[in-house]
Amino acid sequence: MAATTATRPAKTSKPNMSRMALQEQRWGRLFVAAPFIGFCLFSAFPIVFAFVASLSNWTGTNSIFANLNGFSNYIELFTDSRFWMTVGTTIIYMIGIPVGMILGLLIATAMNRKIPGVKILRTMYYVPVVSSLVAVAILWTWVFNYDFGLLNTIIQAISGKHGPNWLGNEFWVKVAMIIFMVWKGLGSSVILYLSGLQNIPRDYYEAATIDGANGWQAFRNITIPLVSPVTFYLLITGIIGGFQVFVEVSVMVTNGGLNYSAATVVYYLWDTAFKHQRMGYGSAMAFILAIIIFIVTAINFKGQDKWVKTID
């Protein structure tokens, strides 16, 4: 049937579409129906819902429309010092992004030379990436333990002094979280940079040596610009993920840490909506978070022409 209709000119009500094309359209739409319905049910509808909810004093059990309060959730949010503190903490944790990128690039550059056992080394760096976040967060809670932890034992052995109270101090808990996140994510920047480096044609470096460039100059002027698409990808995904940190805080400290010093925006959001039943206020927070992520990502995409280069 398909064969005959394909060759015959169509006689359908739609002038520009053959019967075959019309069929293709029908089946094509049917095939994408599932994800599209999923999109409507689990993304589009919830977003509209969240926006309406953010305009009300909703607890999850009362009526949204009977408790509309305009923009007062948003106004409250702007003066909520705890919210801004968690925004600050979330951004501080992002120090881990450039740290991970620099370490990742250095490690990948070293690996890209013909070094024996690269595959095994690569795997070792990557193992934390595929490990369960909850399990390794539990592990690191123990590593950071004040009295018996691995880290303080090493510090004691090297310096003879007792290490800091990693998870129980407002300053050190942030350092601990950054160390943990860099450890967890380093493997993926190594892998991505390594594949980026392998795409750089060898003759670029040969030409640079002929022109008298030294190793550092070649690295600075060839390697860094040509891996910039990877850097860009790591930056974007790092920031988007960085704004959504939750599990680490939830597992490694109790109730957001001492004076809430470890809590991130998403932790505060979860706390507000699900522990204190302030779902309307939580929705407003979620919306501000989405807007922040959107703006930062848009700025990144705008700025990319300035520094992201491609090989051809």
Place this chain on the structure above:
Amino acid sequence: MAAKISSGGVQSKGSRALDKVLFVVLALGAVVMVFPLFYMIMCSFMTKNQILSANFSVIPNPWKGGMYSEVLHKGLFLSGIRNSLTVALPVLVVGGFTSSLAAFSFAKLKFKGREQMFLALLATMMIPFAVVMIPQYVMFTKLGWTNGLLPLIIPGLFGNVSIIFFLRQNLSSIPNDMVDAAKIDGCTFFQIYYKVFLPMMKGALMTQIILWFMGIWNDYLAPTIFVQSEKWYTLQVVIRSFNDQYAVNSNYPLIMAASVIAMLPTLLLFFFFQRYIIESMALSGVKG
């Protein structure tokens, strides 16, 4: 960098020495990376007294495997494994099917609104889960789903956007003539997907499904929010609750043993399919 240039011809003594130094540095770094995990395994075989003793040690003395059997005899732990698998299985089978079918359609079939629908789906990748979790929670509560695993299963059945995106990219390199040829052979559109394109994306689809399994297995935020009763806890929520419960009396060996088992499936999958997983990760990064 300097070595790379000379690698084609004479390799200088200096650069070979540098390679040795770099190897040592890289190896040390790699040891630092895996040491916490190694230490975790060692701790799971120790006694409570050894872990809490003032003399730090890495090797268990004596070796005790008892924690593993204790963990595996806990009902909550076993139901955690069962629940995680109950979520993963239907999601991967049905969701893998809907995702690959949609990817085929987006890549190879022509229909009005195709680009707009695709963009709408892509946009969802940018939306933080935090934004939709509150409405989803209320929806699922109203439907009575939070008294079970449905909130974790149903959304997955509709497919996974990043898989659709990845497979669509993957199919775009295959010429469109394949579709026309199959049409002339009398294939229906579903047969074109099933007989022609599914076999072609099999490898990429398998890798994506493995990665998806890892994501489901390791997920924590959605299960904590949507799953109300202990009976339906997934494994990650279970080990988290063990951590709260047993840290009080410092039963760290038990916590570590439970965590090791919870990590095992994804680690094994990674070791077996390493090449494909790394390849697919690298691809998504380089393409942006």
